[in-house]
Amino acid sequence: MTPEVAVTTEAPDPPDNVGLRARNRAAIEARLREVGRQHLAEHGAAALSLRAVARDMNIAPSALYRYVANRDDLLTVLIVDAYDDLADAIESAVARHQTARTRFVAFSIALRDWALRNRSEYALVYGSPVPGYRAPAEQTNPAGERPLMALASIVADLDSVPVIRGTRSPVQTSAANALHALLDDPAVPAMADPVVVARVITVWNLLIGAISSELFEQLGPVTDNPAAVFAGVADLCAALIFG
Template sequence: MPPTARERARAEITAEITDLARAQLATVGATGLSLRAVARELGMVSSAVYRYFPSRDDLLTRLIIDGYDALGATAEEADDPTAAPAERWLAVCRAVRGWALAHPHEYALLYGSPVPGYQAPRDTVPAAIRVGVVLGRVLGDAARAGRLPAASGAVTGTISEATAEVLGGEHPALDDTVRARGLLAWSSLFGAISFELFGHFTGAVTDADAFFDAAMRDLAGLLGL
């Protein structure tokens, strides 16, 4: 059934609110996000905006989920299952970095300093792990295609069942050692991007593109891709 006029109007206003809130991220950051300021920009009274987002935290949660979903969709679109595992890995990593550089304020909301007084609900988790699912799919596909070294079994009991499911699922070539490396590689991807985006590589890296590609290829090698 197509949406009603009221539902369309609500969706349009909700989109306007979130668009203005994203613009606020660029000027005042997540800590300065204000429903009252958004209401002023829209020419609405504050009480009207609260019908769409009862609190600032509800608006933050929406922005966080939207950001993770946009980043996850970018990673999913970059993955070509027909390519070699190492090239799939590199293409996804490049796409994630590209999104971060194009959306620095949204990236900072996701991976920057925590917002004081805000605690993200579990509703954010499915969106937050979308990039990890893509990276795990590359790892799992490589294992099922016989393109990973045999599992070493040197590390056990360190990776949760939920994380193991994200990082390739069950396969003899995927033990906790490989998954621990997968988790390290996943976190290292965002560590490298955060260092670049937040200025920690200034004076240390002369060619950011070349450095990133080399680092991601090293991570692929660590995983046996």
């Protein structure tokens, strides 16, 4: 007869221990994001340091590596958080309005308001690239597409987009066709008019350009009422979409 072999297994952790570990991990991750954002605001993305973040969290750098592998990993976390926070703010603002035009106005105001409240995060996602950092598309793209898709959804709900003089020229058609990679994106509504898609991209660039110009003072002291200047840009953008 084959002798019986005693099999020993480690007893699973009690549910209380599992829950405690999960809560502790969540608390440390939340603190990591908080301190990471503080360092981003104080020192900029290029100077972000895991060792400095760990010091301000009062933990050893080696302990921090259980949560992020390196500085780039932390930057990725902060980028995804920034995109998601912006998209949440936009979606919340847009949801309170009914017509496409008022939803667009709410979208524009929410975009600028978020940028003013989160200058360092805005600079991280819409400013100059961080030297030596390459964003992992599979992690950042889903969150990064949300703000732009919020704008696209406003236009997609329209029964038709008015033809505006100059927007159907051969140059505009060629520019629209050059966006083939975007048109192939599953997130873009099927059979979307390439010229309309190009117009949405133009509106997005105008809004981001106006906000960047204001936040980074690219035009110098040209106005004491930047909100009115931005409202004018947003109004022009609405004319491109709604006529």
